[in-house]
Amino acid sequence: MLTNQFNPQDKLLQYIDKINAFLSIGKTLVVAELDLTNRCNNRCPACIGKNTVKDELTWNEIQRIADGLQELDCKGVILSGGGEPLLHPLFIQTIALLQEKGLQIGINTNGLALDQEKAEAIVKYCKYCRISLDSGDAEFYRKTHGMDAQAFDNVVKNIRLFAAVKKRAGALLSLGTGFLTSKETVGQMERFVKLSQECGVDFAQFRPFQEDTTDISAEYERLKKIYDKDGFRVVASQQKYKAFKEGKKKPYNRCRGMFFSTVITANARVYACLHHRQDPRYLIGDMRAGISLVDIWNSHRKWQVFEQIDVQECPAFCRNDAINRTLDGLSEKVFHQEFL
DSSP states (O other), X not given: OOBOTTOHXXXXXXXXXXXHHHHOTTOOOOXXXXXXXXXXXXXXXXXXXXXXXXXXXXXXXHHHHHHHHHHTTOOEEEEOOSSOGGGSTTHHHHHHHHHHTTOEEEEEEOSTTOOHXXXXXXXXXXXXXXXXXXXXXXXXXXXXXXXXXXXXXXXXXXHHHHHHHHHHHTOOOEEXXXXXXXXXXXXXXXXXXXXHHHHTOSEEEEEEOTTOOOOOHHHHHHHHHHHOBTTBEEEEOHHHHHHGXXXXXXXXXXXXXXXXXXXXXXXXXXXXXXXXXXXXXXEEEEGGGTOOHHHHHTSHHHHHHHHHOOGGGSOTTOTTHHHHHHHGGGGSOBTTTTOO
């Protein structure tokens, strides 16, 4: 079907070779998720990142990764997991090094290992930090994180500490809490928002849990009207919730997002997608085999993975979903594409 006869933006997308030449081939990477360790201090019953091998990046590997990301002109790094990033013994040195390399840094953490020193370092070196709270009280925290009331109290105390450190520093860091929604968690949404606001964070964020398509829009809009004020925001991964109405079948057939993001795991392996950590079908390369990150990223293996991915088998509402919907115009047949 011929479409978009008068849209120069979509026509330009037909010339991927010229766009690549403009961007410089091999430097398409925008963001990398980095697993410093597979160790974790929580016991989330439904965790999808459980690892039997407690791998951890060495300082030499972290340096090589930082050098490679800089050479690839990567823009941002998210320290997540895998495991809990704050448990790595060289966490502070790592974020200092990444900032030195010109990378913007985000942190996803459960907050249990936070302390004054780490909070001050994150405020100094990072752009955002989201703490996975997923609850408004100790009893529900036990259900979502598998931890006791003492752990919940400690996390809440650490969030308050972090907010105070950020306020004293006058930092631009965006600090918030995260909550995964499902049919079992809707009743906790308001308690979570109220607690987050009381702790002094900048935002409380809702995201759908795995494949759960529970519609939380009515409750979300209600809470937003009540609590979204005075510098505190109630936010949600809107693009994911909106996709619920379309079902889990994806409207595109290729994962082009893998050329703009990647994940490097705690055993120094590079995968095409963070949702498929440790799946050999998505493995691009192994830095412990003596190969540099740049050579892995520019290898033919990346294209092999791209060709074999069946996006309909991928998780619904994955991180690359919105990117793929945008980039799907690359494969669309456009009439009069020569006339921008």
